[in-house]
Amino acid sequence: MDTKTLYQEMILDHNKKPRNFGEVADANRHADGHNPLCGDRIHLTLKLDDGRIDAVAFTGESCAICKASASMMTAAVKGRPAAEAEMLIQEFRDMTTGKMDIAAPGHHLGRLTVFAGVRDLPTRVKCAVLPWHTLHAALANETTTSTEADADPMKA
Amino acid sequence: MTATATAIARVPALDVARVRRDFPILGLRVNGRPLVFLDNAASSQMPQPVIDRLVRYQTTQHANIHRAVHYLSETATHEYEEARRKVQRFINAPAEREVIFTSGTTDAINLVAHGYGRKFIGAGDEIVLTTLEHHSNIVPWQMVAGETGAKIRVVPVNDRGELIVEEYEKLLNDRTKLVAVMHVSNALGTINPVKLMTEMAHRRGIPVLVDGAQAVPHMGVDVQDIGCDFYAFSGHKMCGPTGIGVLWGRAELLEKMQPFKGGGDMILSVTFEKTTYAPIPAKFEAGTPPIAAAIGLGAAVDYLTDIGMDRVGAYELDLLAYATERVGALPGVRIIGTAEKKGAVLSFWVDGAHPHDVGTILNEEGVAVRTGHHCAQPVMERFKVPATSRASFAFYNTFEEVDALVAGIGRVQQIFG
Numbered sequence: 363m364d365t366k367t368l369y370q371e372m373i374l375d376h377n378k379k380p381r382n383f384g385e386v387a388d389a390n391r392h393a394d395g396h397n398p399l400c401g402d403r404i405h406l407t408l409k410l411d412d413g414r415i416d417a418v419a420f421t422g423e424s425c426a427i428c429k430a431s432a433s434m435m436t437a438a439v440k441g442r443p444a445a446e447a448e449m450l451i452q453e454f455r456d457m458t459t460g461k462m463d464i465a466a467p468g469h470h471l472g473r474l475t476v477f478a479g480v481r482d483l484p485t486r487v488k489c490a491v492l493p494w495h496t497l498h499a500a501l502a503n504e505t506t507t508s509t510e511a512d513a514d515p516m517k518a
Numbered sequence: 519m520t521a522t523a524t525a526i527a528r529v530p531a532l533d534v535a536r537v538r539r540d541f542p543i544l545g546l547r548v549n550g551r552p553l554v555f556l557d558n559a560a561s562s563q564m565p566q567p568v569i570d571r572l573v574r575y576q577t578t579q580h581a582n583i584h585r586a587v588h589y590l591s592e593t594a595t596h597e598y599e600e601a602r603r604k605v606q607r608f609i610n611a612p613a614e615r616e617v618i619f620t621s622g623t624t625d626a627i628n629l630v631a632h633g634y635g636r637k638f639i640g641a642g643d644e645i646v647l648t649t650l651e652h653h654s655n656i657v658p659w660q661m662v663a664g665e666t667g668a669k670i671r672v673v674p675v676n677d678r679g680e681l682i683v684e685e686y687e688k689l690l691n692d693r694t695k696l697v698a699v700m701h702v703s704n705a706l707g708t709i710n711p712v713k714l715m716t717e718m719a720h721r722r723g724i725p726v727l728v729d730g731a732q733a734v735p736h737m738g739v740d741v742q743d744i745g746c747d748f749y750a751f752s753g754h755k756m757c758g759p760t761g762i763g764v765l766w767g768r769a770e771l772l773e774k775m776q777p778f779k780g781g782g783d784m785i786l787s788v789t790f791e792k793t794t795y796a797p798i799p800a801k802f803e804a805g806t807p808p809i810a811a812a813i814g815l816g817a818a819v820d821y822l823t824d825i826g827m828d829r830v831g832a833y834e835l836d837l838l839a840y841a842t843e844r845v846g847a848l849p850g851v852r853i854i855g856t857a858e859k860k861g862a863v864l865s866f867w868v869d870g871a872h873p874h875d876v877g878t879i880l881n882e883e884g885v886a887v888r889t890g891h892h893c894a895q896p897v898m899e900r901f902k903v904p905a906t907s908r909a910s911f912a913f914y915n916t917f918e919e920v921d922a923l924v925a926g927i928g929r930v931q932q933i934f935g
């Protein structure tokens with residue numbers, strides 16, 4: 363794995379100018395995600411209205427991979443039904459853990475395939491997945507989650 | 519020139535090219551580049567003589583120790599005890615029975631926490647630690663405090679990462695039952711004044727444990743000169759194998775402590791009514807110990823002794839000075855830990871790049887550094903960083919490898935610029 367492929371322009375851009383960075387004022391769901399192994403933290407707020415993610419935003423302190431992943435995730439799920447977000451969460455996990463071939467048709471990841479390279483960097487997979495894990499927790503009405511918890515997506 | 523300075527000047531400088539030939543792993547290529555291994559504070563590499571010693575033991579000398587009367591058992595027992603004597607001489611311990619083999623520094627500290635702490639520390643007593651401590655010298659004491667009702671007091675550090683000795687002295691009082699302090703900080707490199715701190719504690723009759731995991735591999739350590747009561751370190755950070763470490767302790771303390779683990783080899787006699795414990799060190803070495811690893815540690819001690827710890831220390835300080843100058847000169851890079859007295863550890867922060875991204879990009883250049891909180895979260899909190907990147911040097915690193923680190927940081931800045 364060449365970092366030149368992982369640290370692509372899109373990831374660097376989202377790291378530098380994260381989209382949806384902040385808090386949703388009238389949020390009705392929130393969750394804190396933590397990766398105790400590296401210290402990454404993501405605070406996610408969203409407004410769920412009739413099963414649809416009307417607004418979503420994040421704050422946090424993390425590496426570029428985690429921050430860019432959070433930024434692109436919020437852009438991808440905003441305005442979508444929660445069920446579709448859950449589908450993306452599953453597909454994103456499958457991609458980063460090497461369970462899914464992104465070249466094969468049938469997935470809905472689009473630009474998010476820019477993160478496919480982390481599957482070759484086992485120590486960085488959790489950086490990319492943490493925001494998605496946190497979104498899953500928020501949608502399930504759990505307020506805290508961790509990449510080391512029982513619900514660790516890597517163990518799934 | 520003083521007599522000491524003359525003596526040091528007469529010691530020929532370390533021949534790093536020759537030393538490197540002893541370490542087969544240093545010839546590896548990583549991601550198409552020569553390996554630049556700068557993660558020695560986490561674990562050091564093993565030279566051929568130590569590898570050979572492990573092979574010779576396993577090939578011709580292995581059996582269980584302290585038991586049977588046959589040839590191999592006697593040979594293994596002799597070599598295991600010889601390793602203990604080597605360690606004793608290496609740290610100038612007064613007696614070999616005061617040298618206890620453990621599985622590592624963490625195990626050694628836990629041994630004292632259980633054997634001494636749980637027996638002699640009670641409700642309202644105080645245990646003094648420092649902000650710099652590794653989690654392995656925090657958590658065992660928190661466990662003791664939680665069970666006994668004792669309190670943890672913490673020595674603060676200044677902005678350079680040096681312990682504030684005046685504050686330390688103020689923390690010592692009649693309730694203080696133990697001081698536990700690291701000799702050299704794994705996160706920042708600070709060399710702590712453990713001799714002075716021991717003197718201050720001893721004036722009040724307080725025993726002192728020194729965590730020497732980052733000191734023994736990098737400088738001559740003399741436990742009698744320091745004057746402390748316990749000294750702990752690990753084999754795998756000093757060119758030895760993993761799974762072996764040492765607790766040196768004063769016999770009079772070890773003898774009154776309770777055993778840490780129960781089992782075979784630590785008893786004189788066992789009935790279901792009563793067990794009589796063996797004398798030290800056996801009292802603290804229950805079960806079959808890591809015999810091969812202990813003998814490997816003995817070989818590592820021989821290897822380091824042949825090179826000379828003064829020479830190792832002097833060379834590493836030259837490397838550190840060069841690295842500090844070059845990394846410190848990079849715009850947008852902050853060195854964290856600028857103590858006057860430092861071991862060969864360089865922790866740094868690159869503006870605009872998280873340490874984990876720094877580590878991944880350096881790895882692409884073949885440069886191995888540690889990134890994260892270094893099992894020292896209170897230090898990270900003190901310096902208001904979530905993590906750092908840490909280059910830690912050994913005597914087999916070169917000035918060219920420092921250049922490779924600097925070039926790698928340049929690449930990080932180019933990507934995140």
